[in-house]
Each structure stands twice: as structure tokens, then as C-alpha cells.
Amino acid sequence: xxxxxxxxxxxxGGGFSMESGNPLLDDYVLGLTRSERPRVCFLPSAxxxxxxxxxxxxxxxxxxxxxxxHVSLFRRExxxxxxxxxxxxxxxxxxxxxxxxxxxxVWRAHGIDSILREAWEAGVILCGLSAGxxxxxxxxxxxxxxxxxxxxxxxLLPFSNCVHYERGSKRGEAYHGFLREGMRGGYAAEDGAAxxxxxxxxxxxxxxxxxxxxxxxxxxxxxVVEMRIATTYLGDRDAPPAAPLPEALSTAPAA
Amino acid sequence: MAAARGLSAAxxxxxxxxxxxxxxxxxxxxxxxxxxLLRLAGEHGGERPRICILPTASGDTSDQIASFYTAFSxxxxxxxxxxxxxxxxxxxxxxxxxxxxxxxxxxxxxxxxxxxxxxxxxIASILSLAWRQGIVLAGQSAGAMCWFEAGITKSSGKPLxxxxxxxxxxxxxxxxxxxxxxxxxxxxxxxxxxxxGYGLDDHAGLLWEGEGAPAAVTARRGxxxxxxxxxxxKVAESPLPAxxxxxxxxxxxxxxxxxxxxxxxMRKRAGWLG
Numbered sequence: 001x002x003x004x005x006x007x008x009x010x011x012x013g014g015g016f017s018m019e020s021g022n023p024l025l026d027d028y029v030l031g032l033t034r035s036e037r038p039r040v041c042f043l044p045s046a047x048x049x050x051x052x053x054x055x056x057x058x059x060x061x062x063x064x065x066x067x068x069x070h071v072s073l074f075r076r077e078x079x080x081x082x083x084x085x086x087x088x089x090x091x092x093x094x095x096x097x098x099x100x101x102x103x104x105x106v107w108r109a110h111g112i113d114s115i116l117r118e119a120w121e122a123g124v125i126l127c128g129l130s131a132g133x134x135x136x137x138x139x140x141x142x143x144x145x146x147x148x149x150x151x152x153x154x155x156l157l158p159f160s161n162c163v164h165y166e167r168g169s170k171r172g173e174a175y176h177g178f179l180r181e182g183m184r185g186g187y188a189a190e191d192g193a194a195x196x197x198x199x200x201x202x203x204x205x206x207x208x209x210x211x212x213x214x215x216x217x218x219x220x221x222x223x224v225v226e227m228r229i230a231t232t233y234l235g236d237r238d239a240p241p242a243a244p245l246p247e248a249l250s251t252a253p254a255a
Numbered sequence: 256m257a258a259a260r261g262l263s264a265a266x267x268x269x270x271x272x273x274x275x276x277x278x279x280x281x282x283x284x285x286x287x288x289x290x291x292l293l294r295l296a297g298e299h300g301g302e303r304p305r306i307c308i309l310p311t312a313s314g315d316t317s318d319q320i321a322s323f324y325t326a327f328s329x330x331x332x333x334x335x336x337x338x339x340x341x342x343x344x345x346x347x348x349x350x351x352x353x354x355x356x357x358x359x360x361x362x363x364x365x366x367x368x369x370x371x372x373x374x375x376x377x378i379a380s381i382l383s384l385a386w387r388q389g390i391v392l393a394g395q396s397a398g399a400m401c402w403f404e405a406g407i408t409k410s411s412g413k414p415l416x417x418x419x420x421x422x423x424x425x426x427x428x429x430x431x432x433x434x435x436x437x438x439x440x441x442x443x444x445x446x447x448x449x450x451x452g453y454g455l456d457d458h459a460g461l462l463w464e465g466e467g468a469p470a471a472v473t474a475r476r477g478x479x480x481x482x483x484x485x486x487x488x489k490v491a492e493s494p495l496p497a498x499x500x501x502x503x504x505x506x507x508x509x510x511x512x513x514x515x516x517x518x519x520x521m522r523k524r525a526g527w528l529g
Contacts (some may be wrong), residue, residue: 003428017479018384046338047314048316048338050316050340051316072367073365074313074364074368075365075413076365076412077409077412081412099339099340100374101375102339102340102372102376105371105375105376106368108370108371109367109371110367110368110411146342214291
């Protein structure tokens with residue numbers, strides 16, 4: 001049997017959580033499902049299942065274009081009783097932002113981590129922003145609790161990941177530092193940019209803002225090599241397809 | 256340091272208040288529970304004790320945090336909250352903040368998620384240290400069962416046995432006669448070999464102070480604490496004598512009294528001024 005297409009779309013930041021009025025990234029992930037009325041499940045675990053966040057999800061993913069549900073791990077008595085079955089029956093699983101440390105803790109407690117791997121392998125598209133992006137990678141840089149921290153995540157994608165990778169941010173500096181200390185190479189995305197993986201390979205970078213970019217970071221000896229990846233702006237229908245290979249941008253010397 | 260305030264004994268008394276269930280509302284039984292929390296905090300921290308809520312088990316809901324502040328913000332104490340899901344917007348030194356408290360209160364919700372998130376943030380070791388330093392630990396529902404070896408949680412929907420931190424030996428079942436299916440699951444679990452312990456109705460509590468048996472308290476007539484023990488598959492359940500906690504005057508009434516005194520003083524002054 002042919003293996004289902006495994007897909008993850010990791011937003012550096014953006015979508016309904018951060019870009020009200022700009023549905024480009026959310027439309028993009030919905031489009032990937034190739035379904036007229038895709039089944040979309042929201043996992044707001046990283047926010048502690050905040051009510052206002054769940055409401056915003058249902059407004060953005062309205063019933064006329066998809067069949068939206070959410071799973072609240074803090075109120076299990078209200079949701080679907082068979083979590084595994086529910087998640088495996090989705091076209092798209094959308095993970096919200098918040099604390100990635102708390103997210104991973106709660107997921108492990110409910111066995112969600114292994115269900116999501118299973119869903120990914122079965123062809124359910126996984127996506128999310130911020131904590132909902134970091135979670136898919138082997139290693140992540142979390143800047144949620146003040147000082148940036150390096151942590152292990154689910155490891156579906158064998159790379160490191162850094163979100164909200166804005167120019168001159170503390171996160172960028174910290175990410176370079178961790179890479180020099182031995183963190184594995186990986187990908188960073190600015191707000192509005194999303195990394196689309198097919199299998200474990202980066203397929204393309206798309207963006208909801210013309211200037212938003214994704215980056216590939218590697219360590220060569222003691223140097224961090226950062227490459228900006230050609231990005232497709234989703235707002236311009238006439239945009240030519242992005243070049244498949246990253247273009248070299250800069251090499252930052254070791255500190 | 257708050258830990259050094261209050262008790263002068265060389266070895267601090269370890270105190271935990273486990274509550275079967277309550278809210279921070281203006282109802283008399285709820286006010287009586289808040290009063291007990293304030294008194295316990297004051298015994299450690301003096302006139303203006305520090306009280307911190309950990310609303311983790313609820314996912315840090317605004318409702319739980321707001322009701323806590325409503326109950327304590329106009330009392331003589333310094334209330335604060337540690338919301339692990341919201342630290343991004345408000346970073347703080349977790350360990351320092353928690354160890355500077357006189358009482359740490361843990362709110363209700365999902366026991367499973369509470370312990371998972373605490374483990375991810377390494378909170379359990381801080382709470383254990385706080386307890387050994389004499390900081391009062393308290394909580395209701397999931398926030399009460401977490402201190403025991405085991406409890407009965409509905410974190411996954413149906414009531415099921417789950418492990419806690421184990422600062423206190425044995426087990427606890429909350430909302431005891433308020434949720435009959437939870438009590439039934441508890442009695443079954445103890446019959447099947449889960450360590451025995453206690454059942455607590457809503458508005459009943461157990462206070463551990465140092466070594467020895469806990470003292471039962473109740474803020475509502477009919478709310479009770481039970482000792483539950485199993486032997487050879489049989490389970491025995493017996494109610495414990497409990498001290499009644501009277502509700503203090505409601506906040507509104509206290510304000511009326513204060514206002515009356517202010518007016519009286521003003522009148523006196525006005526008279527004196529001529």
C-alpha cells in the first residue's frame with residue numbers, strides 16, 4: 001500500500017490567532033485538504049483551552065466552509081469520548097499558540113502525542129502557529145517564559161525550530177547560540193511565514209505578508225549558516241512558483 | 256523572606272488544608288472557607304499574609320482567577336496568581352515567588368493536566384520545599400487530591416483512580432456525596448487495593464498540622480469528612496467529628512460598618528471644627 005502523504009504546515013506566527021482579517025494562511029491549510037467541506041479540529045491545549053480562543057477559532061473556521069470541532073483536554077467530560085478516533089477522522093488538525101512546555105506536558109498525559117503521530121502517518125494534515133509549530137519538531141526554542149529555552153518536542157520532523165523569528169529579536173540571537181552549542185540545524189519562520197513539509201522534507205514556504213520569510217539554519221564547524229528561503233506570498237495570485245532551493249543569505253561568525 | 260516570618264520554631268510545622276469543594280463566592284459556606292484560608296495564611300505570615308493561587312488545573316481560566324481576587328483583594332492580605340499558561344505575557348521568577356508566599360492555594364479542574372503541567376514546569380519540587388518550609392498548602396477538588404498518593408479524577412471523563420504528588424499518604428476522594436458516581440468509583444478502587452484515605456463533601460475539609468491525624472472542619476451543615484479504609488476487599492466508611500466554621504459577616508456588611516464609622520468620625524470632626 002502506498003504511504004499516505006504526510007504533511008505539516010508550521011507557522012512562525014499568523015492565521016486567525018494573530019492576523020484577524022488576513023485569512024491567507026488559514027485558507028492555505030484548508031486548501032491542502034482537497035476537500036469541499038474539510039473536517040478541522042482545533043487543539044487549544046497550549047492556551048489552557050482558553051474560551052475566547054476557542055470562540056475565535058469557530059468564527060474563523062465557520063460552518064459554511066468546514067466542519068469544525070475542538071478538543072479541550074481540561075474539560076474532557078464535554079468533548080468526544082474517543083479522542084483517537086476523533087482525531088484520526090480529521091482532514092486537518094490545527095494547534096493553537098501558548099506555552100509549548102505546558103502543551104507537551106498535557107498531551108503526554110492524555111496520550112495525544114502518539115495519536116498525532118498516527119494521524120500524521122495516516123495523512124491528516126497537521127498545522128499550527130507558535131507553540132503549535134514548535135511541537136512538531138525534534139527540538140524547539142521556546143521564548144514563552146522570558147529567557148529563551150531549548151527543549152525537546154514531538155520529533156515528527158528531525159530538525160530544530162524557532163518561531164516569531166523577527167529581525168534583531170532575542171530569539172534569533174538565542175537560536176544561533178544554541179546551534180553553536182550543539183542544537184541540531186533546522187528552520188525558523190517570521191510572523192506571517194509558514195513552513196510546509198511533505199514527509200520530512202521542506203516542500204515550500206508560503207506567507208500571508210509580502211515580506212515574511214522562512215530560514216534554514218545549519219552549523220558548519222563553529223559557524224552558523226543562515227539561508228533565507230524563497231517564499232511564496234499567498235496574496236498575489238500571479239506570483240511565480242517559488243524556487244525549490246534555499247538561497248544563501250548570510251553566514252554569521254561564531255561568537 | 257516570608258518563610259522566616261511568623262513561626263519561630265526551628266522545624267516549621269507542615270500544613271496542608273484539603274477541601275472537598277467550594278467556590279470563592281459570597282455564599283456563607285464559601286465565605287467561611289475563604290476566612291479559614293486567610294486565618295491559616297495569617298498564622299504564618301502575620302497581618303498581611305501573601306496568598307497565591309495556582310489555577311493550573313483549570314487551564315488558568317479567568318473565572319477562577321477573578322473569583323479568587325474578588326474574595327481576597329479587599330481583605331488584609333497580598334493575593335497573587337501564578338498562571339503557567341500566561342507567563343508569556345507576564346514573566347515572573349516562579350520559584351522565588353512561590354517560596355515567598357504564606358499560603359499557596361491550588362484551584363480545581365483536571366488532576367491529570369495539573370500534574371502533567373507541573374511536571375513540565377518542575378513545580379512539584381518547589382511545592383514540596385514550600386511545605387517543608389512551613390508555607391501552608393491548600394486547595395479544593397483536584398487542588399486537594401494532588402497532595403495525596405492517589406485520588407479519583409474525572410480528567411478523562413469517567414471517574415478513575417489517578418496518582419498525586421504523595422506529600423500526604425493514602426488517598427482522597429472529593430465532592431464525596433455531591434457526586435455519587437465518584438464516591439462509588441472510590442469505594443470500588445479502595446476495595447480493589449488502592450490505599451484507603453478520606454472522602455470529603457463540598458464545604459468539608461481536613462487540616463494537617465505537623466504529624467498525626469488531621470482535624471476535620473465543615474462550613475455547611477451536613478457536609479462531612481469520612482475516613483475510608485479497606486481490608487480484605489471490604490471497605491469501611493465512617494464520618495469524622497468536624498469543627499464548624501461560621502461564616503464571617505459578608506464584605507458588603509463590613510463595608511457598611513466601615514462607612515458608618517467614617518461618617519461618625521467626619522461628623523465628630525465637623526462638630527469639633529465648629
